[in-house]
């Protein structure tokens with residue numbers, strides 16, 4: 001079976017891929033993440049996931065390379081990672097008491113061939129107080145995360161409702177990732193251990 005490479009510097013993506021029992025190595029991709037003029041959020045997110053996967057696949061011929069991108073979208077506007085605490089405060093204030101979309105794309109490349117899936121999840125925040133926003137930003141958690149929050153961390157207390165894929169919000173849609181790997185001839189379950197009980 002081909003080796004699997006995760007083209008990502010995100011610790012969340014590594015944890016999620018490890019969760020489904022896939023052996024992989026990590027090779028972060030370095031690409032230009034500037035949106036194109038008039039590029040819509042869905043197109044932007046899927047393009048970046050594909051570019052990350054293809055950039056690393058070009059250097060590792062024959063291997064299967066996974067790339068992913070996550071953006072938070074509020075009223076059609078992309079809210080990426082905050083540049084500083086001030087921007088994180090503003091983003092969290094804008095998300096307070098509203099529903100936004102988390103768009104995550106996953107792409108699987110081998111050589112110059114690439115397949116991808118886009119997953120959109122609706123997330124509703126309850127109203128946040130100024131004090132809790134300030135305390136959250138002071139914790140440092142928002143700084144490396146799209147939309148300035150992490151649903152899997154302290155930020156989980158802000159989420160009132162989620163419609164869609166929890167793993168996609170954290171950074172890697174597991175169902176779609178496993179489907180892409182299966183379609184490429186590498187079903188994840190082939191790597192799963194079997195317990196002694198089920199063998200007897």
Ligand SMILES: Cc1cn([C@H]2C[C@H](O)[C@@H](COP(=O)(O)OP(=O)(O)OP(=O)(O)O)O2)c(=O)[nH]c1=O
Nearest residue numbers: 008009010069070145146149150151169170171
């Ligand atoms: C919304 C949300 C995002 N995030 C994170 C996942 C991603 O790491 C990050 C989105 O930034 P990305 O630019 O998608 O990814 P990255 O720069 O961290 O890593 P790479 O490009 O090398 O793959 O936000 C969470 O951890 N929890 C959340 O609830």
